Amino acid sequence: MVQKQLRSAWSRCLCLIWALLWTPSVRAISLETGDKDSVCSAATLITNGIMDYYEGIRYGGTVGLFQPPYFWWEAGEVFGGMIDTWAWCENTTYENIIYDALMAQRGSSANYVPANQSTTEGNDDQAFWGLTVMEAAERNFTNPPSDEPGWLALSQAVYNTMLSRWDTANCDGGLRWQIFQWNSGYDYKNTISNSCLFTMAARLARYTQNDTYIDTAEMVWDWLMDVKFIQNKSDGYAIYDGANIGTDNCSTFDTYTWSYNYGILMAGTAYLYNFTNDQIWLDRLSGIYNGFESTFVNASTGAMYEHMCQESGNCNNDQRSFKSIVSRCLGQTAVLVSSYTDKVMTIINKSASGAASSCSGGSDNHTCGINWSYGSWDEWYGLGEQISALEVIQNTLVLQVPPPLTNSTGGTSEGDVNAGMTSRETSNKNEITVTSKDKAGAGVLTAIVLIIFVAMSTWVLI
Ligand SMILES: *[C@@H]1O[C@H](CO)[C@@H](O)[C@H](O)[C@H]1NC(C)=O
Ligand SMILES: *[C@@H]1O[C@H](CO)[C@@H](O)[C@H](O)[C@H]1NC(C)=O
Ligand SMILES: *[C@@H]1O[C@H](CO)[C@@H](O)[C@H](O)[C@H]1NC(C)=O
Ligand SMILES: *[C@@H]1O[C@H](CO)[C@@H](O)[C@H](O)[C@H]1NC(C)=O
Ligand SMILES: *[C@@H]1O[C@H](CO)[C@@H](O)[C@H](O)[C@H]1NC(C)=O
Ligand SMILES: *[C@@H]1O[C@H](CO)[C@@H](O)[C@H](O)[C@H]1NC(C)=O
Numbered sequence: 433m434v435q436k437q438l439r440s441a442w443s444r445c446l447c448l449i450w451a452l453l454w455t456p457s458v459r460a461i462s463l464e465t466g467d468k469d470s471v472c473s474a475a476t477l478i479t480n481g482i483m484d485y486y487e488g489i490r491y492g493g494t495v496g497l498f499q500p501p502y503f504w505w506e507a508g509e510v511f512g513g514m515i516d517t518w519a520w521c522e523n524t525t526y527e528n529i530i531y532d533a534l535m536a537q538r539g540s541s542a543n544y545v546p547a548n549q550s551t552t553e554g555n556d557d558q559a560f561w562g563l564t565v566m567e568a569a570e571r572n573f574t575n576p577p578s579d580e581p582g583w584l585a586l587s588q589a590v591y592n593t594m595l596s597r598w599d600t601a602n603c604d605g606g607l608r609w610q611i612f613q614w615n616s617g618y619d620y621k622n623t624i625s626n627s628c629l630f631t632m633a634a635r636l637a638r639y640t641q642n643d644t645y646i647d648t649a650e651m652v653w654d655w656l657m658d659v660k661f662i663q664n665k666s667d668g669y670a671i672y673d674g675a676n677i678g679t680d681n682c683s684t685f686d687t688y689t690w691s692y693n694y695g696i697l698m699a700g701t702a703y704l705y706n707f708t709n710d711q712i713w714l715d716r717l718s719g720i721y722n723g724f725e726s727t728f729v730n731a732s733t734g735a736m737y738e739h740m741c742q743e744s745g746n747c748n749n750d751q752r753s754f755k756s757i758v759s760r761c762l763g764q765t766a767v768l769v770s771s772y773t774d775k776v777m778t779i780i781n782k783s784a785s786g787a788a789s790s791c792s793g794g795s796d797n798h799t800c801g802i803n804w805s806y807g808s809w810d811e812w813y814g815l816g817e818q819i820s821a822l823e824v825i826q827n828t829l830v831l832q833v834p835p836p837l838t839n840s841t842g843g844t845s846e847g848d849v850n851a852g853m854t855s856r857e858t859s860n861k862n863e864i865t866v867t868s869k870d871k872a873g874a875g876v877l878t879a880i881v882l883i884i885f886v887a888m889s890t891w892v893l894i
């Protein structure tokens with residue numbers, strides 16, 4: 433722990449030294465929002481920064497994981513964003529890396545509960561990988577071979593196993609935060625786990641045209657309202673973090689408001705409205721949207737920020753990536769609900785411009801910062817800052833690319849309605865072989881990084 437802190441302090445310090453030596457006066461990422469060439473060249477620079485944190489192509493690294501302190505769930509989030517880059521920029525450079533990661537981390541039951549993560553994995557963590565394989569299905573990402581579960585089947589496995597944990601013994605329903613009793617947080621029911629189940633259900637309903645998933649979405653929504661994690665206030669919905677089961681069945685809750693709860697629920701209502709055309713989902717979307725805009729969008733710059741922690745400089749590694757989740761959800765909303773397209777695109781465009789100007793830091797001159805209202809790099813950096821910038825910038829293209837596919841509009845992913853419910857051995861296939869292409873790439877990358885590092889350190893010393 434101490435060593436980790438020292439190391440991160442040291443790397444922050446090194447980075448600052450580099451930044452001071454090479455004053456980043458040039459704005460390294462110039463962005464014309466909505467222009468494909470401009471967005472995709474920004475995406476290339478930002479993704480380079482993302483890959484600096486990726487372990488899976490380093491010697492001895494685990495495929496699918498980013499280096500500590502980044503948790504397993506965040507890797508799931510990152511690969512979802514990279515699938516969109518793959519699809520929208522039509523760039524296959526990272527296809528094998530993404531594919532290998534999704535396959536390597538699905539676990540021996542092919543439901544994203546890998547044995548290695550049993551001390552960290554909660555329902556929300558599993559769900560972020562679930563949302564990513566759903567993204568793979570909706571974006572027609574390269575399918576696994578036919579003797580392996582498809583992206584849709586993997587999404588259904590995540591959904592089925594999450595739903596099987598629905599707990600009516602406490603608080604009249606809801607998912608707990610944690611999956612395993614031994615993890616702290618097992619006695620907490622949180623909004624994000626439940627909103628992810630809601631949105632998985634919404635997306636599965638639309639993709640497969642199967643109404644049964646809508647029943648689940650309604651059940652989860654009703655519970656979130658009943659337990660008052662969602663409240664209708666005068667300036668839109670307030671969406672709170674969660675509550676301990678404790679002694680009062682979730683009546684004493686934690687009123688922190690995080691952007692990702694708004695984003696995930698907004699996307700879920702957008703999918704449901706798009707699929708059902710039912711006014712009730714549009715009304716609910718309106719409550720979420722209004723609450724989101726009044727809480728997380730800077731009124732003077734129009735750019736998003738994480739209001740609980742960003743101004744005070746207290747966002748942790750997880751929280752620093754929430755804007756990436758929200759950006760993808762806003763893009764989905766803009767595409768699926770035409771009456772929100774303009775409002776939502778305004779937030780995306782302004783945030784993307786702010787993000788691009790924040791990506792002018794670090795030793796490479798295009799490291800991204802956290803504050804999209806600042807106008808240049810604010811000295812923050814990390815995987816969360818990178819992925820948030822990538823997602824918001826590429827979502828300025830969202831109206832120009834095909835809407836999320838369904839199985840009747842060209843989606844080709846294989847499903848299995850019962851996936852995840854029986855312990856399915858992916859056995860020998862679980863230990864995937866990393867393609868030699870990736871290994872070669874990794875070697876070259878490592879060599880380049882080493883040479884640069886040695887050169888820079890020498891230069892710093894003399
Ligand atoms: C967002 O930016 C794109 C590209 O500049 C532009 O076409 C679109 O009109 C903008 N949308 C809004 C609502 O500002
Ligand atoms: C594809 O992405 C890679 C890595 O991000 C980048 O180096 C390359 O220039 C991109 N290709 C095109 C055609 O944009
Ligand atoms: C699980 O952890 C072991 C030991 O660190 C590692 O070798 C293996 O690749 C990991 N597997 C997955 C799927 O993460
Ligand atoms: C919590 O609710 C359950 C049923 O939903 C009930 O059996 C239990 O007694 C309640 N516990 C408390 C402390 O109110
Ligand atoms: C779409 O899914 C339904 C079941 O949900 C299935 O009956 C149908 O064959 C699928 N269509 C295609 C084109 O895969
Ligand atoms: C929220 O409450 C307002 C009145 O304060 C009402 O007009 C609106 O319909 C409610 N929205 C929803 C979705 O319940």
Ligand SMILES: *[C@@H]1O[C@H](CO)[C@@H](O)[C@H](O)[C@H]1NC(C)=O
Pocket residue numbers: 705706707709767768769770835
């Ligand atoms: C659903 O989204 C698609 C794609 O943007 C759009 O063409 C369609 O009109 C939407 N349907 C509804 C009911 O809004």
Ligand SMILES: *[C@@H]1O[C@H](CO)[C@@H](O)[C@H](O)[C@H]1NC(C)=O
Pocket residue numbers: 454455456457458795796797
């Ligand atoms: C970063 O920008 C500075 C100042 O413009 C420049 O001197 C330096 O070469 C740039 N560094 C890289 C890696 O491009």
Ligand SMILES: *[C@@H]1O[C@H](CO)[C@@H](O)[C@H](O)[C@H]1NC(C)=O
Pocket residue numbers: 730731732733737743805806
């Ligand atoms: C919004 O942006 C303006 C301009 O940069 C800044 O002065 C203000 O502090 C920002 N507000 C928040 C909450 O970030």
Ligand SMILES: *[C@@H]1O[C@H](CO)[C@@H](O)[C@H](O)[C@H]1NC(C)=O
Pocket residue numbers: 737738742743803804805806
């Ligand atoms: C962002 O930077 C602006 C300008 O310096 C500052 O006023 C604001 O407090 C910062 N906001 C956040 C949320 O970090």
Ligand SMILES: *[C@@H]1O[C@H](CO)[C@@H](O)[C@H](O)[C@H]1NC(C)=O
Pocket residue numbers: 572837841842843844
């Ligand atoms: C989906 O991918 C398959 C295989 O690459 C391709 O044949 C098909 O045309 C794609 N469909 C769409 C709608 O992109």
Ligand SMILES: *[C@@H]1O[C@H](CO)[C@@H](O)[C@H](O)[C@H]1NC(C)=O
Pocket residue numbers: 642643644645849850
């Ligand atoms: C619809 O989904 C439900 C829930 O997973 C499943 O039990 C049912 O078989 C599905 N129906 C069809 C036609 O695929």
